[in-house]
Amino acid sequence: MIARGRLARQRELLLWALPLLFLSVFFFYPLYSVLRVGLSGALGGLEQIDLSQVWDPLGFTIWQAILSTLLTLLVGLPAAYLFSHFEFPGKQLLRVLTTIPFLLPTVVVAAAFNSLLGPNGWINEALMGLFGLSQPPIHFLNTLGAILLAHVFYNTTIVIRMVGNAWSHLDPRLEQAARVLGAGRGRVLWDVTLPLLRPALLAAALLVFIFDFTSFGVVLLLGGPQFATLEVSIYIQALYLLNLPMAGLLSLVQLLCTLGMTVAYTRWVEGGITPVMPRSQAETARKARKSVEKLIVGLMVAFLLVLLVSPLAALAMRSVAQLEANRGERGPVQTGLTLDYYRELFINRNESWFYVPPIDAARNSLIYAGATVVISLTLGALAATALTRRSTLNRVLDPLLMLPLGTSAVTLGLGFIVAFNHPPLMLIASPVLVPLAHSLVALPFVVRSLQPALAAIPQQLRSAAAVLGASPWRVWREVDLPIVMRAVLTSATFAFTISLGEFGATSFLARPDYPTLPVAIYRFLSQPGALNYGQALAMATLLMIITGAGIIIIERLRLPGVGEF
């Protein structure tokens, strides 16, 4: 017995080795380095520290994160049910489209929302025309509502994918049994379905919450100057007021909050995982039969289209629309469609040395994204496998995995400068740092997608295989892997989109010039001129198309000989 316990612990340590090494070198070391510089007083101490500078943003950060998370769950859970329980035409396309918001750069999302809900956006124009109003009725920009809506827009896909994935594996017979025994629909949902979904639900809620908690671009660009989260305050303190001690203090507060949330999550989820026989998706999803069902499916699809897809469509439309009319001289109006902005992308008009051909930007982006998928999936699979056993070691290490997500990109970026600027880790100018930084963000997603799926596999299945003579590797390959295959693909999708859309950390690395698509988009938007604006939107549309294609490829990916549940 003792020997077996030791064996299990050794196996656990072995599984942890690589993820821990990665985190130590590329997360804790740079973080420690920059906090040491910031808080040591070498750059001026915190003499006149005003604690309201910590409490004010902290209060708002928590408040908006709670609201945003609740709203996201409110939208995401019915959507997850829709995707896991019904077959309908265009389902796969809709699933891909609902993922795309997740990676869009904030400047682009701001432009998309503006063309829909802004003062001259379609909706305001339509309302003004309909009711003969002289002022736009909807004030969207610079409101809390804008922040919340953008957070729902960005993060609903997390709930759809993580909860929907678990839901589609639930054995419908458990619910049927409860119904037969006389439980009402509400009671079945409360007593059977939700407890079984709890691990995935909590994991999704945690990720959404941390994302909202550390929100930066959305608050800065859509919320406006009245609102500041901790992350926004860190950015202002570090980069505009050059007050590294204050930025360090705020980063520390943010980090401790993330740690607290993750520890709480680990406690909640522990013991809450009931292993059940996984069912294949074909058993859980079916066509809507009754007309009520058809109506509900139709309404839900329409709702998702309006909320998540219409801003994307608005963006794509703007990239092919004539905009020169009614500007400036108000010359002859020429409305219509044009591909000029796309054509212009391929022209180095002012013969710049820094011109980025769109193909190069796409290639750089895809190479970084591919590398991120491989790195984060490898490390994440190891950690998630280790986490399937309950132990003190796991309880301590699990929350650490989530920390990179709750760490300020500004702080970590500056940490990279301090840490990797001298031998033996003279990496600072190396492009390798980019996928490594992306993997830090992707890793928590991979672990949180894989771990609930792995933990839900009944031990009897593995034992049965082992009794029949299968080696541990074979058990993993023929029992675990097929069951968690969907979760693996979900993780890969997250890693892929995180890397493609990531701008924050990439821009904080001092990098030689290998611009990605988001970097190119920002370059266009940092100069005035209709062509720059049009090209930014055209580049953003290309980014959406490339991501969509990438996700479709990942979802179709099958390892040979691995069955699918």
Added chain:
Amino acid sequence: MKRLTYTLLFLGLAAAMLSACAGAPSVSTPTQAATASAQISTPETAATGGAPVETLTVMTHDSFAASDSVIKAFEQANHAKLVFLKSGDAGAALNKAILSKDAPLADVFYGVDNTFLSRALQAGIYEPYASPELANIPSQFKLDPQDRALPVDYGDVCINYDKAYFKEHNLPLPQSLEDLTKPEYKGLLVVENPATSSPGLAFMLATVAHFGADKFVDYWASLKQNGVVVVNGWETAYYTNFSGSSGKGPQPMVVSYASSPPAEVVYSKTPLTDSPIGTLTGNDMCFRQIEFVGILKGTKHLALAQKWVDYMLSVPFQEDMPLQMFVYPVNQNAKLPEVFVKYSQVPEKPATMSPDEIAQNRDKWIQEWTAAVLK
């Protein structure tokens, strides 16, 4: 054995997936790909005489740009290869330079402006260099008497206006900062938050210079009364709120640059006979930003770094800057491109302030501003 086979199979698949995604089967690691694109973007100069090519690393903010021919001319003339480290916005780049000063990331650092200059000098990151080209630069730009930071370019942060809006509404243009508080301009101006935006900070400094450190808050209170709109970044102000840009927002006046009108002409989709926007150039309505270059202490390529600094201040580079970065040359011998002469209005008396004064008071002023305008 079997285990190994599966591992290899998995790795092979992963690699296949990678290259399938990348669409370039020959390239499977980021390092290789990066090298490949480095070759595209920084072509090796033809080696002459077999001597090794010396590499010079220049750290810049993200807005740095230059013509292909201008960069290559320097590389060829000096048998050198230039590498540019783009390091975020001006604040981020300066932070990186300061944090890495013990082991500098680059040989030269370009992009500190007069609002950050004192901080850069105080951190002691620069090596002094009295470039002979300084003789061609008017003294108003030379803010560091010890020549650690040398002026390269300047730009005026001003209010741009939508010409069509003012014409359609028969509205006279505001002639002064005071005019902006008049009722006819209520709700027509969008500005950037000085805590998050460099033009926002510059415009606030213009009001401090004009009204004085004790009165500028009162001015902002009356601007607030008159419905001034505040957003966090230039991109939002210009593309979302400003009616003269492609975003077609609600405000016909925006805090931007005196060079925005020519930029709208250069980057218009159809040839324009006039810029759709203009610049208000009244007394103290603009703030002059000057950008500096300096050699980083600890460089191992001092001679080449000095040559590069000379080159940045010389006429060929100075004449290239306007259409690349939409800034003005400081070298008095450099000629402005026609589109600049034709479409940009240069303020006769822009507001200025000494870098020391800015450094000492910036935080305090921003806090006072925030309390007056945002709370």
